[in-house]
Amino acid sequence: MQLFFGLVNASTSCQVPRKFTSKVVGKMGYEDFVHFILSEEDKSSEPGLEYWFKCIDLDGNGLLTPNEMQFFYEEQLHRMECMAQEPVLFEDILCQIIDMIGPENEGYITLRDLKGCRLSGNVFNILFNLNKFIAFESRDPFLIRQERENPTLTEWDRFAHREYIRLSMEEDVEDASNGSGDIWDESLEAPF
Template structure:
């Protein structure tokens, strides 16, 4: 990887909520170059996260649960795969990318209820 490619990756990772960053990262996630993310592709990235979770002795959600959550978030036009347009239009593309390639992002998503329950309500302030 040359320096320019590295900078592109860093910028995309830091701006995952932007459509251009989602498009850049989608091209990386689309390992088959088919223009879509299938359950097999999602499994490939889940396995990498799962390996890291096993190493840290954390509870590991099943792939089926994660897959269903991702498809529920994205609501793709075709129920068998996710396209770049699906990922951008759903408004949760950054979350999906975090789940697939970032251990901290995956963990934050899986424990989002615990995080929100720790935040005091305005009435408590």
């Protein structure tokens, strides 16, 4: 969500992939927020791929070049240094991206290349979301097992499920602190 706050505070730059529908100039409205959060949480969906592709394609030529990707990765390097993480050189990241996507031309990546790859959302996490990048790099065995158990779920489905559980647990804690006798029961979780 740290990315969200940075984008909400920006005015015209975050409107590059999609012009805001809000009547307040430079401000994100509800519809804009929903489109953004769907794109953020499921970067491998078609709308997510198109959204983030347009963010990186600085010159609008339909090609993601190493220079464009490096421009965004520089911010990730800065974040890694601030968090005392060992920085990963862009050259290594570029090799990883090329290996993941397998573009027709290794000098650039097209939207078509990304749409043909199951791991394409991870490219945008590498460039924009340090927490998801680190999670991808560390490959949490619990998350891998979840994905294998139900491969039909999208990243959005998994996000919505986690948030539902988190919010229901917060509600249960509030009820308990108010003297309510209700106790959280796992069998009442949503079936997804």
